[in-house]
């Protein structure tokens with residue numbers, strides 16, 4: 001969700017369980033989640049309703065190990081550029097919360113690539129994007 | 135409905151029958167290769183296994199690896215983060231059975247701390263007069279390594295699906311378990 005409370009939606013995902021669909025990533029609820037269904041890498045793309053100057057991305061997840069974020073301002077989804085990369089800590093028994101701060105980077109779409117996990121299956125409960133519309 | 139995906143590493147000494155077994159599974163028993171063609175590197179194929187009494191399935195991406203040491207390095211490059219393991223030996227070759235420990239060590243180095251379900255397969259059970267490894271011995275070692283033991287004959291189409299089905303089910307069980315854990319967290 002952006003500062004203005006505008007919509008963000010997941011437009012691509014690499015695996016899925018009907019019971020734990022990708023919409024759960026942007027529904028602002030911590031209880032619902034998207035679950036990967038085996039093998040790495042896994043990825044999903046979030047489309048913002050228009051160009052946003054991003055200051056903060058927060059990811060709530062479980063058993064994610066290495067995550068890369070890429071961004072684009074174009075409609076062509078082949079043109080992503082690297083934005084951030086991080087190794088998450090293993091948090092047994094509770095969710096992982098990781099912040100990525102930026103000095104106002106502009107994007108219309110964000111791509112999240114999970115290259116490894118602490119388990120075969122990982123979950124993403126929520127991704128929030130804070131910033132201002134261009 | 136859920137469709138899981140598992141990276142299944144098939145490994146063991148050369149000529150124990152890994153490719154023959156994989157072929158039987160892949161073709162539902164329609165194709166046994168009598169003449170030996172050495173696998174050079176890794177052959178990959180996918181086969182889907184349905185989970186009984188559900189609409190769920192597991193797609194096994196089978197990495198049929200060469201047993202010959204020359205290709206080891208090339209194989210290991212493709213063993214990253216395995217989901218399940220299928221370790222094969224030939225029941226008529228004590229040497230191939232003793233190699234299993236070393237194969238297991240090699241592949242476990244790529245597991246990155248993941249819990250990886252595995253099976254041990256004693257193949258060529260049709261050659262009973264030449265048997266060198268007793269079932270009980272193999273079973274005991276398998277158990278000590280946390281592997282489920284199966285005996286197969288790719289030649290006689292005996293039991294060839296069982297190891298793969300059992301791996302798919304173990305992976306599926308793990309998934310259900312994880313979903314439950316995660317549901318209890320949030």
Ligand SMILES: Nc1nc2c(ncn2[C@@H]2O[C@H](COP(=O)(O)OP(=O)(O)OP(=O)(O)O)[C@@H](O)[C@H]2O)c(=O)[nH]1
Nearest residue numbers: 149150151152153154168170173201258287288289
């Ligand atoms: N009698 C008998 N022969 C078998 C059986 N399975 C495989 N063979 C024969 O054993 C030989 C080797 O089989 P492969 O499947 O190529 O062996 P592999 O383990 O893939 O060997 P590499 O690719 O070199 O690692 C072939 O001649 C097969 O026909 C079996 O169950 N019984």
Ligand SMILES: [Mg+2]
Nearest residue numbers: 152153172173
């Ligand atoms: Mg082979």
